[in-house]
Amino acid sequence: MQNPNNLVVTPNEPDIDGDPDLARVVIPLLKGIVYRExxxxxGALLMLQGRVRDFVGVLGLTLMLDESEGYAFLRARAEIDESGALKLPRLVARRPLSFPVSLLLALLRKKLAEFDASGSDTRLILARSEVVELIRVFLPAGSNETRLVDQVETHINKVAELGFVRKLRGQEGMIEVQRILKAFVDAQWLAQFDQNLAAYQRSLEGQADVLQTGPDDE
Structure with missing residues (x-):
């Protein structure tokens, strides 16, 4: 129905302005990832998750909540619905990733899968030196060691900014891989990336052969 000021009023639509408890839960989700830590x-999110889903649904978002892994975030719905109608503009921006950052995410995701299979603990903690070794095999032979470490540190900082790793306070060079990485890097993404990575490795091997034999060798 319409009010005297010709504004459309929708009954039972969630109202964050008049609900400070809901606001305290939704605002952190709009800013990023919420963790069980x-x-x-x-606790507030678990208690209010039904109302949170209703509210963010109006914004074209879906609440992704994993109680067992201990994280929650918002994901944009498809921009085009089944009828072909255009949906709401995206509130959650897509972030293009460089190849090195994508490579690091894929390697950390595989490391997390191996770690989970071992059943040893719930927290995967790695030293920067371990991350360097993960990436080293995918770089051209003879890469400068100091430059490599600096580059890896830059990539780790980017991944931390995205919320997929956390630097440990008081432990220089140590990071914890956040389990939310499993929600973003799934089996399909890994399979597609592995195909590109295989082609990249073949190109590196070709470069190594040229360096060993020389361009004029028969």
Whole structure:
């Protein structure tokens, strides 16, 4: 129905302005990922998740909540619905990733899968030197060691900015791989990336052969 000011009023539509409890849960989700490590925020989210889903649904977003892994985030719905109608503009921006960052995410995701299969612990913690070794095999032979370490540190910082790893306080060069990585890097993404990576490795091997034999060798 319409009010005297000709504004459309929709009954039962979630209202964040008049609900400070809902606002305290939704606003952090709009900013990024919510983890179980914040017990007050996590508990409020679990208690209000039905209302949160209703509210973010109006914005064209879906609440992705994994209680067993301990994280929650918002994901944009498809931009075109089944009828072909255009949906709401995206509130969650897509972030293009460089090849080195994509490579690091894929390697960390595989490392997380191996770690889970071992059943040893729930937290995957790696030293920067271990990350360097993960990436080294995918770089041209003879890469400068100092430059390599600096580049890896830059890539780790980017992955940390995206929320997929966390640097440990008081432990220089140590990172924890966040389990939310499993939600973003799935089997299909890994399979597609592996195909590109295989082609990349073949090109590196070709470069190595040229360096060993020389361009004029028969």
């Amino acid at each position: 914040d017990p007050l925020q996590w």
